Amino acid sequence: MSATGAEGFAGRAAAARLPRLDASAPFDRGAKGVYAALDLGTNNCRLLVAKPTRDPTPGGAESFRIIDAFSRIVRLGEGLGQNGLLSEAAIARTIDALLVCRDKMAARDVSRARLIATEACRAAENGEEFVVRVREETGLELEIIGRETEARLAATGCAALADSRAKSVLLFDIGGGSSEIVWLSPKHGARNEQLDAQVRHWTSLHLGVVTLAERFGGAEVSFHQFTAMTELVVSELQQFLARSAKEERCNRFHLLGTSGTVTTLAGVHLNLARYDRRRVDGxxxxxxxxxxxxxxxxxxxxxxxxxxxxxxPDRADLVLAGCAILEGIRRCFPSERVRIADRGLREGMLLELMRADKSFA
Structure with missing residues (x-):
């Protein structure tokens, strides 16, 4: 499917190839039931390890209990915009982080995993070579996913936070090298309403916090630079804005944001002395x-x-580029409220893996 509509978007989760850590061994839900999801982006390497759970009430929500997690800023895409290649320094940093992830998955006896790489590996001339090197040096099998899959996983991972009484919700995921924008219509009356939503439209902008900061500057950002970044985002959103113009809104329409940008904004807004996911998510x-x-x-x-x-210090030169992307989104899709999600691709992968294995049955 192209990025011009939602056809073929739904129903692909079960059919998608979902890698196993040991492909030769059948998955035994009763024996282990430990899942892992790894998201290697342009800026971050993130891992979640979890076990499936379900609300015991009839028709209760599908969920999972996190038993381990890891996150490290690796800047895999550093300098990519200048030469089209992943640098040796960035590759070395990333492999170090992936070795930590491998050891965590082994220690938790993970039975089933999906390990994805996004924009940096999609865009780099040596992206496939990097995947081969990761396999050789860590034993991990990375899957470079397309933008459609990335948008779908973000929607799956975050839809629980959408207002189910809204006729439509705009989800955005501001990444390091790209930003995904998804128009959602919550499914009223679904068995797991808080986890399901219909994707009406989606797009992927070739703009992220790393690419914008490297292009316009990140350490010191003038009024002119910030305005230029914002106007670029507005320009790039025009086609998506036109496609979604006829979608029905209501007074409960809102934005739903997932990324380091929005969680940072939330943490600063709350004046947190230390970042606290429990206070930020939702x-x-x-x-x-x-x-x-x-x-x-x-x-x-x-x-x-x-x-x-x-x-x-690791995000200080990126956060204003993220703010400019958010400002561009807000100008195109005005809303009186934004819901903050400290969740996304990894949660989407975990839910898809668990649903495919009927772990909630």
């Missing part, structure tokens, strides 16, 4: 609150951003 922020925290971030120096507990 947080509602008003239009005015988003405005206020973005103005606060734009007024900070690079050193001030680096010292902030919810940003840190």
């Amino acid at each position: 947080l509602w922020m008003s239009h005015a609150e988003i405005d206020a925290v973005m103005m606060k971030l734009r007024a900070m120096t690079f050193a001030e951003r680096a010292r902030n507990a919810c940003i840190g």
Whole structure:
């Protein structure tokens, strides 16, 4: 399917190839039931290890219990926009992180896993060579996924936070090298309504926090630079805006954001001394609150951003590029509220794996 519609989007989860750590051994849900999902992006390497659970009430929600997790900023896509290649330094950092993930999965006796790589590997001339090297040096089999799959996984992972009473919701995932935008219509009356939504339209922008920061600057961002980044995002969204223009909205329409950008905004808004996922995931922020925290971030120096507990030195040069992407989305799709999701691709992978194995039956 092209990025012009939703045909063929639904129903692919069960049919998709879902790698096993040991492909020769049949999956034994009763014996182990330990799943892993790894998301290797342009900026981050993230792992979740979990076991399936279900709300015991009739028709209760499908869920899972996280038993291990890992996240490290690796900047795999650093410099990619200049030469089209993954650098040796970035590859070395990433393989170090993947070795940690491999050891965690082995320690947790993972039975079933999906390990994906996104925009950096899609765009790099040596992306496939990198995957081969990862296999040889770590034993892990990475799967370079397409933008459609990335958008679907984000929708699956985040749909639980969409307002089920809204006629439509705009989901966005601001990544390091690309940003996925999905128009959702919550499925009313579905067995697991909070986890299901119909994808009406989707697109993938070739813009992310790393690519924008490298192009426009990230450490010190002037008013002109921020405006230029925002206007570029608005321009890139015009085709998607036209496709979704006839979709029905209501007074419960809202934005649903997943990414380091929105979770950082939430943490700064809450004045957290230390980032706390429990307080951020599911947080509602008003239009005015988003405005206020973005103005606060734009007024900070690079050193001030680096010292902030919810940003840190590794993200201090990227957060304003993320704010510009968010500002472009808000201009095209005005909403009085945004829901913050500290969840996304990994959660989507875990749910798809568990559903494919009928782990919730």
